[in-house]
Amino acid sequence: MRRQRAILSRLQPLIALAVLVLAMSLLSDRFLTSENGWNILRQISVNLCLSIGMTLIILTAGIDLSVGAVLALSGAVAAGLLKHGVAVAALGVTLEFTVFGTIVAGLLVGAAAGWFNGIAITWFRLPPFVATLGMFSIARGLTMLWTGGFPITGLGPAFGFLGTGVFVRVPMPVWICGVLVGIFVVVTNRTRFGRYIYAVGGNERAALLSGLPVGRIKRAVYTLGGLLAGAAGLIVTARLDSAQPNAGLGYELDSIAAVVIGGTSLSGGRGSVVGTVLGCLIIGVLNNGLFLLDVSPFWQQVVKGFVILAAVAVDRMNPRAA
Amino acid sequence: MRRGRRRLILGSAVGAGATVLVYFVPLFHVIPLRPPGHAAAGAVFNAEAFVDRFWTERLIPGAARAANAAELVAAVRRDRAAARRTYGRSVGLGDVYYFFLGGMGRVVSVDKSSVKLSLDDRDPKLQLSLETGNIFGNAVRDGTGLLDVNDFANSQDFNAVSSEINRRIESQVLPALRNRATVDAKVRFVGCAEITDDDTDLDPLRVVPFIVAAP
Amino acid sequence: MMRTLVRTVSLVVVPLLIGITGCRGGSPSPPAATPRVAVVVSTLNNPWFVVLADAAKLHATRLGYGVAVFDSQNDPAKEAAHFDNIIASKYAAVLFNPTDADGSVANVRRAKDAGIPVFCMDREINATDVAATQILSDNYSGCVALGRYFVKQVGESGKYVELLGLVGDNNTWNRSKGFHSVVDRYPDLKMVAQQSADFDRAKALEVMEAILQANPEIDAVFCGNDAMAMGVYQALVAAGKDTQVKVFGFDGADDVVKLIAQGKIAATGMQFPKLMARTAAESADKYLKGDHALPQKTPVAVELVQRANAGKYGDYGRKDTE
Numbered sequence: 001m002r003r004q005r006a007i008l009s010r011l012q013p014l015i016a017l018a019v020l021v022l023a024m025s026l027l028s029d030r031f032l033t034s035e036n037g038w039n040i041l042r043q044i045s046v047n048l049c050l051s052i053g054m055t056l057i058i059l060t061a062g063i064d065l066s067v068g069a070v071l072a073l074s075g076a077v078a079a080g081l082l083k084h085g086v087a088v089a090a091l092g093v094t095l096e097f098t099v100f101g102t103i104v105a106g107l108l109v110g111a112a113a114g115w116f117n118g119i120a121i122t123w124f125r126l127p128p129f130v131a132t133l134g135m136f137s138i139a140r141g142l143t144m145l146w147t148g149g150f151p152i153t154g155l156g157p158a159f160g161f162l163g164t165g166v167f168v169r170v171p172m173p174v175w176i177c178g179v180l181v182g183i184f185v186v187v188t189n190r191t192r193f194g195r196y197i198y199a200v201g202g203n204e205r206a207a208l209l210s211g212l213p214v215g216r217i218k219r220a221v222y223t224l225g226g227l228l229a230g231a232a233g234l235i236v237t238a239r240l241d242s243a244q245p246n247a248g249l250g251y252e253l254d255s256i257a258a259v260v261i262g263g264t265s266l267s268g269g270r271g272s273v274v275g276t277v278l279g280c281l282i283i284g285v286l287n288n289g290l291f292l293l294d295v296s297p298f299w300q301q302v303v304k305g306f307v308i309l310a311a312v313a314v315d316r317m318n319p320r321a322a
Numbered sequence: 323m324r325r326g327r328r329r330l331i332l333g334s335a336v337g338a339g340a341t342v343l344v345y346f347v348p349l350f351h352v353i354p355l356r357p358p359g360h361a362a363a364g365a366v367f368n369a370e371a372f373v374d375r376f377w378t379e380r381l382i383p384g385a386a387r388a389a390n391a392a393e394l395v396a397a398v399r400r401d402r403a404a405a406r407r408t409y410g411r412s413v414g415l416g417d418v419y420y421f422f423l424g425g426m427g428r429v430v431s432v433d434k435s436s437v438k439l440s441l442d443d444r445d446p447k448l449q450l451s452l453e454t455g456n457i458f459g460n461a462v463r464d465g466t467g468l469l470d471v472n473d474f475a476n477s478q479d480f481n482a483v484s485s486e487i488n489r490r491i492e493s494q495v496l497p498a499l500r501n502r503a504t505v506d507a508k509v510r511f512v513g514c515a516e517i518t519d520d521d522t523d524l525d526p527l528r529v530v531p532f533i534v535a536a537p
Numbered sequence: 538m539m540r541t542l543v544r545t546v547s548l549v550v551v552p553l554l555i556g557i558t559g560c561r562g563g564s565p566s567p568p569a570a571t572p573r574v575a576v577v578v579s580t581l582n583n584p585w586f587v588v589l590a591d592a593a594k595l596h597a598t599r600l601g602y603g604v605a606v607f608d609s610q611n612d613p614a615k616e617a618a619h620f621d622n623i624i625a626s627k628y629a630a631v632l633f634n635p636t637d638a639d640g641s642v643a644n645v646r647r648a649k650d651a652g653i654p655v656f657c658m659d660r661e662i663n664a665t666d667v668a669a670t671q672i673l674s675d676n677y678s679g680c681v682a683l684g685r686y687f688v689k690q691v692g693e694s695g696k697y698v699e700l701l702g703l704v705g706d707n708n709t710w711n712r713s714k715g716f717h718s719v720v721d722r723y724p725d726l727k728m729v730a731q732q733s734a735d736f737d738r739a740k741a742l743e744v745m746e747a748i749l750q751a752n753p754e755i756d757a758v759f760c761g762n763d764a765m766a767m768g769v770y771q772a773l774v775a776a777g778k779d780t781q782v783k784v785f786g787f788d789g790a791d792d793v794v795k796l797i798a799q800g801k802i803a804a805t806g807m808q809f810p811k812l813m814a815r816t817a818a819e820s821a822d823k824y825l826k827g828d829h830a831l832p833q834k835t836p837v838a839v840e841l842v843q844r845a846n847a848g849k850y851g852d853y854g855r856k857d858t859e
Binding site: 105 | 347348349350352354
């Protein structure tokens with residue numbers, strides 16, 4: 001009986017998604033079309049990238065409020081390097097970045113920001129909320145400085161393919177997210193690192209006393225979160241063919257929502273990447289459905305808030321799985 | 323010990339793989355620094371060059387189409403709305419309109435930023451004023467009807483054209499006007515006036531001249 | 538088991554019910570045969586854009602179309618998602634307020650390729666062959682006129698402060714450049730501070746208080762929009778300097794026009810969101826009825842509102858026409 005309940009509680013997001021899809025297809029005849037389906041998948045791809053990283057972080061009982069700002073920063077740095085290169089006056093040369101180099105640079109910027117978060121949390125023992133709040137402001141300010149407040153546009157079709165291209169009928173952002181989801185499902189379920197993450201989140205003191213390198217695990221998790229935020233930034237920039245200084249505003253809240261709706265507990269140790277995927281899908285289907293049903297944009301925000309509250313409330317009422 | 327060796331082998335393999343990858347798919351190219359001032363390939367709009375050509379090829383020749391100043395001022399005094407319909411030119415939506423006029427007048431007074439002309443010695447009320455201070459606004463760009471906003475990629479370029487026309491007037495036309503403008507001197511002019519408010523801008527008409535000559 | 542199932546279903550159904558019954562777009566759903574028009578506005582967080590969206594909706598509805606309003610939240614990525622949905626839902630036309638002159642071009646092109654004409658309102662896009670027509674407010678020229686009046690009122694020497702809007706917004710810089718193109722020609726008019734208050738009234742109040750601490754003797758303040766002008770005015774009243782410092786705004790908001798009539802605020806630039814929205818709706822109607830002869834760009838002049846003519850203006854428009 002308890003096992004049945006435990007299984008069902010993990011299936012909860014899936015049941016919710018199924019009910020939602022059913023409801024939407026009954027309410028709108030435009031919902032269940034392949035074009036709409038790809039739209040939904042493409043639209044959740046950025047949030048999914050961020051949410052995978054956020055899942056790992058929340059699994060360690062942490063939080064990251066800076067993902068949106070880091071997304072903007074990596075997108076802006078990548079766009080700037082691609083468009084203008086870097087002038088090294090001392091050597092009298094300009095470094096003209098290739099698309100590959102730009103992608104690497106964007107990911108490195110994200111990873112570096114995440115690593116700084118990790119350092120602040122582990123070496124300086126700042127609470128994750130505070131540390132990532134600081135990075136939120138720093139990254140946003142750096143983005144403004146780098147872009148001068150203006151968007152960087154005209155990045156070329158090669159880079160744009162990352163966001164707008166289609167390969168075997170599947171949009172590139174969906175491919176990228178699919179690969180990332182696959183990697184991180186394996187990491188969380190089948191590697192030692194994954195088990196360590198759950199251990200640290202479940203009971204940090206016990207993990208420490210068992211000899212786990214808690215500090216290193218946390219730093220790794222935040223660095224990965226930053227790396228994924230960088231990837232999300234590259235996707236957004238490629239899709240729009242422009243790096244916006246205001247990109248990513250509010251995205252951290254959407255990703256936290258997706259993680260929570262997907263069944264990951266904010267106190268750490270419980271949850272899964274698959275649940276997060278479902279959470280993203282739920283939010284995506286909800287957003288898409290509310291558009292198709294002509295619901296006013298103001299009401300959409302109210303509904304989203306209620307969904308988050310409901311998800312957390314239901315999660316709280318569940319008994320902790322054995 | 324075995325874990326350490328395994329890590330070493332794995333690390334070197336990744337490092338070697340990355341080096342090979344970067345050799346074939348470079349991260350960046352190193353190119354010599356271009357000297358500053360080297361203009362990028364002409365996608366940037368050059369307002370100065372454009373206005374140079376526009377001025378000599380279209381603006382000055384187009385001056386022949388200007389309305390007669392004396393008639394225009396008299397028409398405005400008789401009936402504002404009718405004068406606007408006959409002579410006024412609007413661009414887009416809104417209550418702003420322009421007059422394009424030319425004629426000859428006698429200098430009545432000179433002050434810091436304008437020169438008052440009398441257009442007809444028989445009628446002392448037929449006067450207008452030529453702007454001689456800093457020139458702002460789109461009177462000349464929009465008043466003659468020779469330039470259309472749709473011919474420009476974006477409004478920043480279009481506004482740059484206006485700035486450049488105004489600068490040219492300030493540097494080439496106004497010094498000549500100020501030299502010529504002594505009381506009782508006769509001046510021939512062609513220019514445009516911008517009317518934003520019927521109550522304040524019509525009497526006297528404030529004209530931005532782009533041609534100033536001896537009678 | 539039953540309980541979990543019930544909880545799950547309620548997680549989905551309750552928010553959905555709220556969303557759908559709460560507001561089905563506010564207007565009754567027209568019969569399926571009525572062509573539908575989408576109004577995409579850059580943000581609903583700013584009253585000026587709310588007026589634009591409401592006017593567009595009103596005029597399109599009056600012309601017999603069903604209307605849905607989409608809020609891009611100043612984010613080109615969200616705007617791209619809206620266009621995805623609009624194309625998939627086969628709307629007849631889009632009344633569009635772009636978030637970014639470069640970044641929005643791709644969205645308009647996609648709509649055009651899908652056979653949906655786009656009518657731009659207020660802000661332009663940097664392409665002349667994709668939108669059916671663009672009805673633009675010339676912020677630059679409006680601020681040139683404001684700058685000339687500024688010099689007339691403040692004199693050719695003095696100290697002033699400039700408050701900018703959102704740093705990532707094209708209009709912020711159009712307005713600032715227009716103003717400076719006039720005022721910078723008078724070297725004795727010195728700008729003692731230039732800060733951004735994000736087009737927000739509360740932030741403008743705080744920023745102005747801080748600036749007054751550092752520069753107690755100033756002659757005038759130029760604000761990038763009327764919300765900030767109101768905040769600045771409140772700060773000056775609190776400091777007892779409202780009679781000695783002249784305040785200039787931009788937009789044409791009702792409360793500022795009233796204060797101008799009383800001589801408390803010096804001037805503002807009246808933009809005509811209602812006129813632009815009406816023109817866009819009427820152009821869309823003409824286009825859909827077969828008349829494709831529309832000028833690409835229609836500038837709408839911004840008119841200077843000062844004490845002498847404030848009586849002619851009402852809420853975001855002229856009293857006689859709106």
